[in-house]
Amino acid sequence: MEGKTAKDSMATLARTMFPTDANAAGNVFGGAILRQVDEIAGIVAKRHTRSNVVTASIDHMNFLAPVYVGDLLILDARINCTGRTSMEVEVEIRAEDLDTGEVRAVGSSFLTMVALGEDGRPTEIPPIVPTTGEEKRRFEEGQERRRRRLEELGKRGG
Numbered sequence: 001m002e003g004k005t006a007k008d009s010m011a012t013l014a015r016t017m018f019p020t021d022a023n024a025a026g027n028v029f030g031g032a033i034l035r036q037v038d039e040i041a042g043i044v045a046k047r048h049t050r051s052n053v054v055t056a057s058i059d060h061m062n063f064l065a066p067v068y069v070g071d072l073l074i075l076d077a078r079i080n081c082t083g084r085t086s087m088e089v090e091v092e093i094r095a096e097d098l099d100t101g102e103v104r105a106v107g108s109s110f111l112t113m114v115a116l117g118e119d120g121r122p123t124e125i126p127p128i129v130p131t132t133g134e135e136k137r138r139f140e141e142g143q144e145r146r147r148r149r150l151e152e153l154g155k156r157g158g
């Protein structure tokens with residue numbers, strides 16, 4: 001199958017946070033952010049594969065800075081590496097105070113997305129072809145995380 005680059009599928013999502021996303025004090029729920037993270041990872045994975053995709057795993061996540069109602073949540077997502085049917089998507093999370101323009105790094109998340117064929121089973125995907133030095137570094141680091149993930153699961157990587 002012909003390879004694709006990370007640039008072919010990368011995406012950015014920006015969304016204002018509303019009171020329904022937050023607790024009574026105006027702090028946005030981690031779960032509300034994770035929902036957006038999952039959504040953009042799905043968009044990127046679908047762009048890469050043009051097939052149905054599901055989330056197999058989300059690596060542990062730390063929230064390094066708060067997000068408040070009224071902030072703009074900004075998510076940048078890209079594929080780091082691919083296996084036979086799965087891919088690692090990295091999502092960088094930032095929050096912008098729209099009154100002041102201050103941008104805070106909130107964290108990042110690694111998701112494993114799996115492509116499903118029409119039979120609902122995992123199906124082969126185009127490999128990611130790293131072209132730049134940074135893409136090669138991301139690919140190698142992604143492969144190492146994938147190896148560790150599968151080891152924890154007791155699965156062998158393809």
Ligand SMILES: CC(C)(COP(=O)(O)OP(=O)(O)OC[C@H]1O[C@@H](n2cnc3c(N)ncnc32)[C@H](O)[C@@H]1OP(=O)(O)O)[C@@H](O)C(=O)NCCC(=O)NCCS
Binds near residue numbers: 082084112157
């Ligand atoms: C993800 C899922 C399709 C994997 O099915 P499976 O029978 O384990 O399939 P396989 O063993 O062939 O694995 C398929 C790929 O997923 C990867 N994978 C499976 N479980 C994984 C996990 N928990 N974390 C990371 N990767 C995983 C495998 O390594 C394999 O990747 P590769 O082909 O690139 O090497 C299946 O577990 C599932 O449907 N889960 C529910 C997904 C879902 O609905 N998510 C939304 C929230 S419920």
